[in-house]
Amino acid sequence: MSALGPYTVFITTSYALVALVVGGLIAAVMIDYRRQQAELRRLEASGVTRRSGKTAADKTASESL
Known part of the structure; x- marks a missing residue:
């Protein structure tokens, strides 16, 4: 870990x-997409x-082509 120098902790934390x-x-x-699909x-x-x-x-079927 010392290969990153004195900033190792800062870099890995970032x-x-x-x-x-x-x-x-x-x-x-992903959660919002599922909620929107359920609402539709x-x-x-x-x-x-x-x-x-x-x-x-219909839309899903046309997208899969």
Whole structure:
């Protein structure tokens, strides 16, 4: 660890904090995506339609092509 010189603790702590923040942001985006998908399914089940006329299932099927 002395290869980084006197700033070893600062450098490793900085990298660890950045990794933690980036991981937290990725997790937040994934959680929000799932919530939005669930809300879309709920709205479509209740009869609300999109202006485009496409359902979530139609959109997912066209994206996989």
